[in-house]
Amino acid sequence: MKNSLLKKEKLVTAVVANPKGEIFELEGYAAVGMSGSSFLPLTTHLTVNMPYGGELMRLPDRSPVVYNISRNRFETLKENPHRPGEPIFPVAAFNSPGYVLSFVSAYKENKGADYLPLFSYGAVGWQKDRFRSAAILVDRENRQDLRLMKIKNVMAGVHQMRKKMPNNRLRAHLEKCALQYGCPAGKNFFLGRYEAPLPTSRYCNAHCLGCISLQKNDKIKNSQDRIAFTPTPREISEVALEHILKVKKSIVSFGQGCEGDPLLAAEVIEPAITVIRSATPHGTINMNTNGSKPDVLEQLFDAGLDSIRVSLNSVRKACYDTYFRPKGYDFSDVQKSIRIAIGRKKFVSINYLNCPGVTDAPEEFEALIAFIKQYPIHMIQWRNLNFDPLRYYNIMDRASKHRKPLGMKKILNKIKKIFPNLKYGYFNPPKENFYKI
Ligand code: SF4
Known part of the structure; x- marks a missing residue:
């Protein structure tokens, strides 16, 4: 220096x-x-x-x-x-x-x-x-600003929802998310603002090194428990419609930190979406997913799913496989899901799990440029990877060598220059804002 x-x-x-x-x-x-x-x-x-x-x-x-x-x-x-x-x-x-x-x-x-x-x-x-x-x-929105989530207001929402849907197990699960884990997405359901979570899936076909809801490595503790039941289509649509009919520019999202991958619960999600869409055209129905099952995704688009956010730690297969450890699917399935979604004019984000040293390495940067050229996604949600950073770097470096990083600021600016219409942010946008940069 x-x-x-x-x-x-x-x-x-x-x-x-x-x-x-x-x-x-x-x-x-x-x-x-x-x-x-x-x-x-x-x-x-x-x-x-x-x-x-x-x-x-x-x-x-x-x-x-x-x-x-x-x-x-x-x-x-x-x-x-x-x-x-x-x-x-x-x-x-x-x-x-x-x-x-x-x-x-x-x-x-x-x-x-x-x-x-x-x-x-x-x-x-x-x-x-x-x-x-x-x-x-990367995102100025105050969607998860804790100052706007006063516990007395969350409790008022909890009591109101208990009265409105006393036997709904998904509502009860979200209470635990909001009150025990302090989950801002759960709190927003009870506060009637922005995006409501719809955790549904008990299972996943990936075994991410940093999965926060299930860990088989006893040296790493998952930070929350995975949902222990599968809500019925009625329970899902009741929670979703409550939110959509009350909130302006509302979003309801499958695929939360306290569940597996929602594509593995399509048997309840598809009928739930059908019920929601037969009741209202309003609200954005979104799915955060690993994108592992393109055929299932097609069915959900047919039912009325509006947008997807696909999680990726890397667009290079070797690094993806090493982190996601997919079982019964391949990185090419993820690419196919993205291609189908774009072809069907659905809004597509990637949940790009950032770790300086890997994300801004020249190899990843060049691969990302090529990836966006091939799959013109609409948004990158820049999210920080929640995993031991030094160990992650060493694991990724063993999977594929990394040269000296270019710098996060630099790659964010360069990508924006090459793809000026690509949206940057942190949160899933409502459909009213899909194409606002
Ligand atoms: S895709 Fe999501 S639920 Fe599945 S293992 Fe990875 S982090 Fe966990």
Whole structure:
């Protein structure tokens, strides 16, 4: 790193944690962002004020990589240089929805380290009395802004829905999502705003390394329980119609964090969509899916499904297979689903699971450009991958070699330049906004 480069911009101070979990800044050291095997000192220009709703995490069994300003070099610190003998740990930011990570927190693993829990670990520093996050704003909408989700209003909605649909098990399940897991999508159903979730499927034909609803790896804990029953078409349509008939520009979505893949529950979803569409043409019926079953998807489009969001960690088969571990389907089925959806003039997003170092590697960037040329999708939802970032990078690098990353900001700008009509964001849009850029 050239000194002249660093002088031009203001370095952001490193933040670390002590064994009690107290977080503090480290004078004389700049925060560092990690992207694959590359490190970069964080500056004002590379960061934003940490957005409201984000959380800071101490990373156990790991040592922070920081930038020693006076010595002009990266250092891995095991203990506090200002209080010798006191162990220190890296700190990362879990940023609020709408922000995509440009760098992850820089650290090295200590011997015997376990997997990090299923979150994203953004780089963070301190400047002018504020935390600064290495993140890029991709969606300004306040759909999941916790300030607008007052618990007393959620409870009022819960009581109202209990009265309206006392025997509906899906309504009861969403109560648990909203109140126990604090799921913003679940809360929005009870608040009557934006997008309501319709979790339905108990099963999945993928085994994603970072699946948040089911883990067979006992070293990784799933963060929520998968739905334990299959709602009936009547239960699904009752919840969906309640939302659609009440909310302007409403969206109802199959395929949530607390279920498997909805394509494996088409036997109840198809009749539910038929009931919804026979009652109203309003509202957007969306499905978040792995896109593994093109024939099933066709049937759902026939019934009235409006849009899909297909999850992809990579558009390169080797990396896709390594992360999704598909069983009984192939990456070509996912491509076929996208092709069919585009051919049928349905709105298609990809849920592009971002991890700096892999997503912005030249190999992935070039493959993504080729992919969008071949499959002219309408939107990229830039989502942060919730998985141990260093282990993910190493796993992906074994699946397919990655050269030095180009930088997240750079690839976002370049892709937009090549495809100006491609929508960027974080949330599923309602059909009224499908083609608004
Ligand atoms: S596709 Fe979704 S539900 Fe299926 S394993 Fe992956 S994350 Fe889990």
